[in-house]
Amino acid sequence: MMDIRVMTIGDYADVLDLWQTSEGVGLSDSDSRENIQQYLDRNSGMSFVALMDDKVVGAILAGHDGRRGYIYHLAVNPDFRRQGIGRNLVERCIKIMAESGIKKCHLFIFNENTEGMAFWESIGWSPRSDIGVISKNI
Secondary structure, three states, X not given: OEEEEEOOHHHHHHHHHHHHOOOOXXXXXXXXXXXHHHHHHHOOOOOEEEEEOOEEEXXXXXXXXXXXXXXXEEEEOHHHOOOOHHHHHHHHHHHHHHHOOOOOEEEOOOOOOXXXXXXXXXXXXXXXXXOOOOOOOO
16 A cells, blocks of 8 residues: 655655666755755655655655745656656645645756656646756855
């Protein structure tokens, strides 16, 4: 039986393993245990894990800045895909954001992640061509 609950830092090792083994998920120094702890603290109750027999089979890292919501990492173990887990994780995040007064959510996806893009479009998200992302390491 699947259970979905709020992600805690105690889930970090299992979630990191899932992210590292999932195509389309890009990790950086920002995904260290300390940084994820800070993110979870600042965005309490907005990130979730999906568990099957106490094993993490899905995870989503999400939060907001008070104005816009953001989803950074969504991954579902390939053995458990196409069962609604990803959709359920996204819906929980969006519900919490809406309850917090957030009216729009963005996510980051690699341009070559066609499978990921197909998933997001299938649940009602739209790609944007009018904006881009630029970054600088600080």
